[in-house]
Amino acid sequence: MKNPWKKFACALALALAFVMPQMAAPAEAADQPQRPILSVDGRGEATAEPDMATVAVGITTHADDAAKAQNDNAWVAGEIQKAISSLGIAEKDIQTRNFTFRPTYREDKGHTNEIDGYTVDNTVIVTVRDVKLTGKVIDAALSHGANEISSLDFSASDTRGIRKEALKNAIADARDKADILAKGLGKRIVGIQNVSENTGYIETRHFAGNMMMAMAKDAATPVAPGSLSLSASVHIDFILSD
Structure with a gap:
């Protein structure tokens, strides 16, 4: 009859052989130095014609x-x-x-x-x-x-389009700044760690008081609505190469 303790010892050895590398991997990763982070703020604007x-x-x-x-x-x-x-x-x-x-x-x-x-x-x-x-x-x-x-x-009735454009401009501004800074430091951007944004609201163009009184005297004259603007900002933490 075969020795049951010998079979148990072999199974235990195989299990340890599988587990130990898995346990060692996080420890090795923890020992690796974290890559440098470059934090940049970007700002963008967009305009729209009032409708x-x-x-x-x-x-x-x-x-x-x-x-x-x-x-x-x-x-x-x-x-x-x-x-x-x-x-x-x-x-x-x-x-x-x-x-x-x-x-x-x-x-x-x-x-x-x-x-x-x-x-x-x-x-x-x-x-x-x-x-x-x-x-x-x-x-x-x-x-x-x-x-x-x-x-x-x-x-403006379509606020989604102008907000999207303002955000795209803010992201482009942040990336442009990051590229300049990274190059000056002799590094490369290899990833992004975190992103946050803050988008404002499209403010209406408001006329009141004396300006409205002057406009009302000659209402047949075409009223020029001008343009509306919206600003957006982003904060991006870029990961740099070692």
């Missing part, structure tokens, strides 16, 4: 009677909406916002608590999806009873 505008139209009416002040405001708002709709602006893109109704009081001495009328303020927000119509929308609103164009904002 949308948002116009805030103000309607203010005043009357001695509360109902008349309200009815007058509603009538003017309706006329403005019809005029703007005739330009091809969809009904969903014309919305009422910031509606207020308040009494007004006499200012002469001894009568300061007496109501002398009622004022209704109504702001209509118009989204213009064809920027070439912006001037015509302003003109239509003013010619049909609007008292004020309180703000005008230009924006």
